[in-house]
Amino acid sequence: MKDNLIQYILGIADNSLILGQRLGELTGHGPAPEIDIAITNISLDLFGQVRSYFQYAAQLSDKDITEDDIAFLRTEREYVNVLLVEQPNTDFGYVITRQFLFDQFHYLLLSALQQSTDATMAAIAKKSIKEVSYHKRFSADWMKRLGDGTKESNQRVQQAVNDLWGYTNELFMLTDADKQAIAEGIGVDVTLFKKEYYENVAAILEEATLEVPTQAFFQKGGKEGVHTEHMGYLLADMQYMQRTYPGMKW
């Protein structure tokens, strides 16, 4: 039961960790100072949330581990984030679209997780949702600005939507850890808000004068530890310090 809860926590926290890392890559490289700052702040929020989750997981674990071990010292197959969040920062259209598709999900997830029977999970959700509501506004605003902007911005963000769309379905697939956590009242059944998610996303895309893709083919694997070719590079970058200087502290 405890091991399952740890696995369930990773299923939630790894998404924020890997997305936070992706966003962190943009620090100092954003297209404008305001956006650079916003993206760095969102990254920081996500890392803060991850720390709460990982501290809890480390505390539950029988092994003598810390939050840093969980964050930095696992192998690629042990990360269970969805493929969506590991997709690269191809251009600003992709950065915003990836964020938008994730924020819309993240918000609904945390809304439900606030009712978790596990007091710590509920407390983390209550804390995090306040921050994520700002992320959600930011990414939705930019979807509209890019979609309803120039011909060029519209085309490029539409391209990103089309490319990333195939990764959205994985958000709603239940792992064994999910199923057990749901049965125990700790976990959230994400399939219950799948319809709401796609409706919310479609409404914003429409307002942004963007087309909702109709493709039926979806990618999956991240939740089972099977990642895209981008993940290895991301981890090499993220784990470099801890691997090179084991136990290094700030």
Place this chain on the structure above:
Amino acid sequence: MTTDQVNIDEELIPILRQVSDPEIPVLSILDMGVVRKAIVVDEVVEVSITPTYSGCPAMDVIGEDITAALAHAGYQAKVNLVLSPAWTTDWITPEGRKALLAYGIAPPLTATADKKALLGGEQLVKCPQCGSANTEMLSQFGSTACKALFKCKECQEPFDYFKCLT
């Protein structure tokens, strides 16, 4: 059981008042509302602090500063971080709001006004330099996650607005 109630021993207040938010040095952590509990139990001060934002890098420093301030006053302290109930900008005291303003940061509006200002573009945030409401938002995120970046169109100065969190 969680509670919004703060529980701080009278004798500890002057000590804790000296500890400030490292990012806003004029603001005492007590006026910031991050200290939820500080009571003496068996000669050890048990302190609970709550983060303003999850990623707030200041929390570790605040914890150390509290321990140091209490040690200086002859107390041993045990500081722990609590997440629930989650911090809200309503916990900033009137003195805290004054300190923010004097420091050049516009204090948070009410939740409704905040939404209108940040989303609807309504001119409700007043410039902390000249007091004019003729201001515009430059970015929903400012120098730190808890602030938004504004500009005063009257005196042309940019400034931070402390976003409402309820």
